[in-house]
Amino acid sequence: MVRKVRRVLTVLTGAAVALVCSLALAGPAAAQAAPKPKLAPGGVDITGDRLDQPLRLRADTRPADVNLIVDQVKWLGTTGQLRGPAAKDLGPKYTVVVLVAGTPKNTFDLFPLAKGGPRVYRPAKQPDLSRPRAGWFFGRLNMSETLRSVGVPLEPRFDTLSGGIGGGERVLPEDALDPVQDLDTALGELQRLLLLNVGVVVVITAGLAGIALLVRRRTR
Structure with missing residues (x-):
């Protein structure tokens, strides 16, 4: 026994x-997995600096513009940085609300002129009542030109520097990289x-x- x-x-x-x-x-x-949200957007609403009224883009009339804006946020992972740049370094803010079947689903704050490169902030409180982790993300380098192309009043800006093969300059300055903050996030996980x-x-x-x-x- x-x-x-x-x-x-x-x-x-x-x-x-x-x-x-x-x-x-x-x-x-x-x-480490960062699944991309499967968005089937019917449109986006944009509000923010120098926009007297919301900029309403709909997939049935301006599908290319809707896809351009959604492309700025659809790739965000599940975990972002806990802290973003100082408020004085963020520049103008534009809030993007993604609609699915005519109903607001997701919202994001875009800062195309932030010091150190464009930034995206995803709040924890979402229109569809989901509760993702709030976080800051580096945005796409063409954010300001994309917003300008759909009607946001921004000055023309060259987001990509060219200089031939092996030429050009660093697009993101040195102070845009924060290894200490990234290490803190990794240690927390x-x-x-x-x-x-x-x-x-x-x-x-x-x-x-x-x-x-x-x-x-x-x-x-």
Whole structure:
């Protein structure tokens, strides 16, 4: 009987170790995964600096313009930076609301002239009542020209510098890169992953202890 108990405990322990290992391997992949939202936009509304009335673009009349604006935000991942540039460095703000079937679904704040390159802020509170993680993202380099092309009152701006093969200049200045902030975000994700794995180990260990105690009582 004792041998059977030992075999059962050995099998359960092996299964627990395998489960923890699988979680540890799958965790980073899940944390780094950035699935793109599947948008089927029927239009976008744009409000912001120097726009007296919302700029309403609809897919049935201006499909190319709608796709240009949606392309600025559809690629955002699940996790952005927790902090953005200082308010004085953001420049004019334009709020984009994406509509699906005539109903507001997602909203984003675009800062095409932000110091260090265009930025996008995704608030946690969304029109469709979803609760994504609020975060800051670097925007596409053509953001200002894209907004201007659909009717936003922005001055013409060369967003891409050219200089031939091997020429040109850095498009994003040095101060646009913030390795400390990116490291803080990565460490936060790793900490949450480790806490999850520790919790699983504690639950499995408690279960094994309970089973061992129950079997011991029955064998007496």
